[in-house]
Amino acid sequence: MNDPRKSSGQLIAASILSADFAKLGAEIEEVRAGGADFLHIDVMDGHFVPNISLGPPVIESIRPVTDMFFDAHLMISEPLRYAPAIVKAGAQSVTFQVETVDDPAQAAREIRKLGCGVAITLNPATAVEKVFPALDFVDFVLVMSVVPGFGGQKFMPQVLPKVRELKKRLRPEQRIEMDGGIHADTIAQARDAGVDWFVVGSGIFDQPDRAGAIAELRRKITS
Ligand code: DX5
Numbered sequence: 001m002n003d004p005r006k007s008s009g010q011l012i013a014a015s016i017l018s019a020d021f022a023k024l025g026a027e028i029e030e031v032r033a034g035g036a037d038f039l040h041i042d043v044m045d046g047h048f049v050p051n052i053s054l055g056p057p058v059i060e061s062i063r064p065v066t067d068m069f070f071d072a073h074l075m076i077s078e079p080l081r082y083a084p085a086i087v088k089a090g091a092q093s094v095t096f097q098v099e100t101v102d103d104p105a106q107a108a109r110e111i112r113k114l115g116c117g118v119a120i121t122l123n124p125a126t127a128v129e130k131v132f133p134a135l136d137f138v139d140f141v142l143v144m145s146v147v148p149g150f151g152g153q154k155f156m157p158q159v160l161p162k163v164r165e166l167k168k169r170l171r172p173e174q175r176i177e178m179d180g181g182i183h184a185d186t187i188a189q190a191r192d193a194g195v196d197w198f199v200v201g202s203g204i205f206d207q208p209d210r211a212g213a214i215a216e217l218r219r220k221i222t223s
């Protein structure tokens with residue numbers, strides 16, 4: 001398994017929210033072979049966000065079909081209640097929304113005890129300072145560049161200053177991930193702001209040629 005935390009490069013995560021769930025195993029293999037670096041798995045509860053996606057049973061089903069790293073993004077009101085099941089199902093990393101916990105530092109420490117990677121994320125409307133207390137305890141920070149809940153939304157460049165604020169405070173081995181609206185025509189803005197890992201859903205899965213889409217995204221990052 002390629003652990004993104006051990007890479008210092010810029011990486012592309014395929015977000016399976018936009019995949020065809022009727023053939024999820026084949027979809028995952030296609031993006032792996034097409035060059036995606038790891039998988040981003042959106043867990044939604046219909047409460048923190050107005051959508052329901054998938055949970056531990058689906059993660060458990062796809063765990064044996066691939067050796068890709070699973071980055072679980074919990075868009076749920078009770079991350080501490082469900083994180084153990086998410087890790088048991090096969091996720092290597094758990095990201096919780098800062099808006100859902102009283103004490104972000106304590107929440108990060110609790111999740112770390114499960115033996116997985118830990119990250120914190122924040123909605124576009126949430127001030128970046130809210131995540132500062134947890135920064136010592138996370139592997140990466142996910143900056144949401146859309147209001148979470150749905151794939152295929154428009155990139156919000158107004159969140160980019162958060163990346164610069166976070167960069168100043170993170171240790172060299174900590175990473176910044178961005179999620180939402182990242183396509184071939186928006187990814188360079190995220191790169192210029194200092195993003196390390198790019199989560200892409202519709203920009204990969206809604207394209208007829210997934211490998212071609214990933215290659216194009218990588219070209220945009222490196223050009
Ligand atoms: C949105 C999810 C994203 C979603 C991104 O709430 O957290 O991971 O899959 O989809 P795109 O890349 O289509 O904006």
Ligand code: ZN
Pocket residue numbers: 015040041042073179199
């Ligand atoms: Zn996500």
